[in-house]
Amino acid sequence: MNELEPKRPDSALWDELRLSTQARIGLGRTGDSLPTRRVLEFRSAHAAARDAVHMPLEVEKFAADVEKVGVGAPVVVTSKATSRAEYLRRPDLGRTPDDLSSIDKGDFDLGFVLSDGLSPRALMDHGSSMLEALVAELSDTYSIAPPVIATEARVALGDHIAEAMGVRTVVVLIGERPGLSVADSLGIYLTHLPAPGKSDADRNCISNIHPPEGLGYQQSAKIVAGLISGARKLGRSGVALKDTSRAEALESSEALTIE
Template sequence: MSDVPDVPSLRLRRATPARIGLGRAGSGIPTAPLLEFQLAHALARDAVQTPLDADALAATLVRAGLPPPLILATGAGDRTTYLARPDLGRRLDHASRQLLEDTPAPPCDVAVVIADGLSAPAVESHAPPLLRALQTRLANWNWARVSIVRQGRVAVGDEIGALLSADLVLVLIGERPGLSSSDSLGAYLTWAPGPARCDAERNCVSNIRPPHGLTPDQAADKLAWLMTQARRRRLTGTALKDEHTALPP
């Protein structure tokens, strides 16, 4: 045993949302935490199935002073197809592509794509405040109209960014729900979006999920740093390390 002084276990419990200190029934988990786990699993599975209310999200963004977003969809028409066919979720459907081709797209610094991914609740809760925080920090950037994509995956941003003639695409997308985090948002940055990009050419800020994960301000600090660096060095991906240190909460 060590003689080093005690750390109150309560402080430890408060320092993490992880399921620590559950106790034991033999080797097994006691009944109450067993059922709490099953409750969380049920909620997460239900969150995956919740559809994105694109019109309500668009209205929220308009109320925040943005131009009306483009509302798009991929070729994965429903959740079941979306889950089984990632290839379809990476490409716009015909009508959406047509809409973008018909939309004037003067060259711009960055295009923001908001996609449901695997958690519409994450997108609806955290994308608007994050976008506001980011636009405040990069007010002198030239922003394309925001796109909202139903049944979208990260790589759909490559197609949209290219069609909008953007140097950089930022995809805000609902992450795979965890048991205690059914509303976690991820942000993916890709320089020179287009069909040739792969995942190693992106930078990601994940776990945007106040209060347990990053707040919109913390995430915006990281993203603004990455975006500035990306523009200066004309690249994203593993060659661009996240050397920005977030301020303590």
């Protein structure tokens, strides 16, 4: 080996580093190419991401799981996108409701919209469990409308649904765009005083929910609870509202350590 050529860390070091990240690092090489194992891993991850986007939501099964949470039988609605292919080509249609007449309007503090988004798999894997954690965290403090399941849905569809529900704050659970590391990540978008025409600047987002590697359900629910409390005090959500839950947890931990 040329003395000027940097030494390669051994495989044990890379194995240890991989425990701290889902990034593809230290892949090695065989001649001028990646090892066959790494190529196959990449192709498998790519296929899983594509499948997560295109798989249909099993609406009946998912609705049964949602109903077990105990906040009412869910209503199922859809956007103006008439197929998965059209949904992917026309994001504008995914933001526009087709027919919301099946939703009974009430007077509630909170409404939950469970949307397939770009990963129906994520909603199937995590949606009902995440909703259960949210209800456990919030039901003693706020009135909750019966949930709505939205198919071929983008985030902004939740504003139209929230108006039909009659809620002061809407929490949209939606499948996030799959990546090569995670194909079943769930996101939560919170909008206070929702109405059609709200922009992304009016929302707060909690991303990367997919335990055990990503955020857990209880942790995410506590963040949502903090954001809802802050939004009600501030009178709005979005860029003016910050998540302080991690800072508060750190301060509490430091105080316990000092004591």
